[in-house]
Amino acid sequence: MFNLPKFVGIDVGNRAIKIVQLEKCKNKLRVKNLWSIPNRSENRACSKEAGCENLIAVFDLLKDHLKKQKITIGIPNDRALYKKIELPKMGPGELKQAIFWEKKELMEELDGEYVVDYEVIKAKTNSYEILMAAASKGDVMGYLYSVRESGLFLEAIDIYPLSISRVFKSSFPEHNLVVVDIGAARTEITLFDCGKVDFTYSVPTGGDDMTKLIAKSFSLNESEAESIKKNPGNYQNEVKECLTPLIHHLTLQIIRCIKYFQQRKGEEVKTAVFTGGGGKLLGLKDYFFNETRIEVFLAHELDFPNIEIDPNLKSGFDKMEFSCALGYALRGVF
Numbered sequence: 238m239f240n241l242p243k244f245v246g247i248d249v250g251n252r253a254i255k256i257v258q259l260e261k262c263k264n265k266l267r268v269k270n271l272w273s274i275p276n277r278s279e280n281r282a283c284s285k286e287a288g289c290e291n292l293i294a295v296f297d298l299l300k301d302h303l304k305k306q307k308i309t310i311g312i313p314n315d316r317a318l319y320k321k322i323e324l325p326k327m328g329p330g331e332l333k334q335a336i337f338w339e340k341k342e343l344m345e346e347l348d349g350e351y352v353v354d355y356e357v358i359k360a361k362t363n364s365y366e367i368l369m370a371a372a373s374k375g376d377v378m379g380y381l382y383s384v385r386e387s388g389l390f391l392e393a394i395d396i397y398p399l400s401i402s403r404v405f406k407s408s409f410p411e412h413n414l415v416v417v418d419i420g421a422a423r424t425e426i427t428l429f430d431c432g433k434v435d436f437t438y439s440v441p442t443g444g445d446d447m448t449k450l451i452a453k454s455f456s457l458n459e460s461e462a463e464s465i466k467k468n469p470g471n472y473q474n475e476v477k478e479c480l481t482p483l484i485h486h487l488t489l490q491i492i493r494c495i496k497y498f499q500q501r502k503g504e505e506v507k508t509a510v511f512t513g514g515g516g517k518l519l520g521l522k523d524y525f526f527n528e529t530r531i532e533v534f535l536a537h538e539l540d541f542p543n544i545e546i547d548p549n550l551k552s553g554f555d556k557m558e559f560s561c562a563l564g565y566a567l568r569g570v571f
């Protein structure tokens with residue numbers, strides 16, 4: 238059997254570390270394997286050493302599957318800083334020079350130990366739109382150390398908005414789009430201008446806050462509240478009522494981001510995609526549509542036309558939970 242090239246994307250979530258393994262065969266990409274492993278360091282306030290130990294333990298578990306593959310790992314969105322710049326059209330050599338000076342200036346502004354990288358996200362007729370991202374050296378070195386310590390190969394350290402753009406831009410190349418990723422501890426709101434990242438905003442509220450609210454309102458422990466949240470059964474109305482203030486708060490944050498986009502661009506945002514485990518909350522899609530009249534899709538309702546799923550994959554491909562890891566894996570492909 239031929240050994241087809243494989244690409245691995247790793248999304249270090251607060252609840253779980255999600256890993257997607259893609260295989261490339263001619264022009265086709267196939268999801269070969271998926272893993273979701275509980276994040277034992279859970280909140281990111283835990284020490285860097287504990288975070289690294291946790292990642293090394295995960296890599297040790299999967300070492301045989303991940304050997305000799307191109308691994309891309311993502312910096313969580315709340316750990317990265319972004320700056321968008323526009324530079325006039327110039328030759329490739331000059332552009333490299335100009336970006337070098339921009340990076341230097343950003344590092345000086347940040348006044349700390351940061352690693353800065355960039356991506357040209359749009360080449361316009363007379364200019365380039367460039368997204369610069371900075372991450373603390375400590376975080377970057379932590380990932381590097383964990384991967385190398387496990388004897389694996391790190392292809393890249395990537396950023397969240399580029400990952401999510403790789404996944405959803407082919408579904409909405411002509412639309413202004415907002416992607417709302419509701420995780421365990423955070424919600425990422427990312428705006429796209431016809432497939433290109435415009436900006437991203439991190440709200441420190443997520444699915445675990447919903448669980449806590451249910452637990453408090455109905456005097457339940459968190460595991461009972463978690464299961465009622467996922468399967469409310471006869472308590473659907475009560476759960477909905479209890480979560481309304483939180484969902485309303487999140488909706489207002491999303492509307493604020495959309496308004497900010499519309500004010501600058503003078504164009505409407507007509508489509509929203511919800512992803513992340515928290516995006517599965519029953520009734521969320523309807524609530525958002527009723528408040529905004531913006532067309533809403535859940536990630537699992539979308540087709541990823543160039544990606545097929547290995548028929549042997551027993552778990553199925555949960556697009557809501559794995560969209561971000563998929564985007565990191567795609568970084569290795571292009």
Ligand SMILES: Nc1ncnc2c1ncn2[C@@H]1O[C@H](COP(=O)(O)OP(=O)(O)OP(=O)(O)O)[C@@H](O)[C@H]1O
Nearest residue numbers: 250251252253420421422423444445513514515518
């Ligand atoms: N069916 C469901 N209904 C409602 N919430 C759900 C459902 N399934 C999972 N969740 C919630 O999704 C959250 C986990 O989502 P996800 O795996 O995207 O988080 P994460 O990526 O680990 O966290 P973060 O993005 O904050 O780092 C949990 O709060 C979980 O309770």
Ligand SMILES: [Mg+2]
Nearest residue numbers: 250420421513
């Ligand atoms: Mg997440």
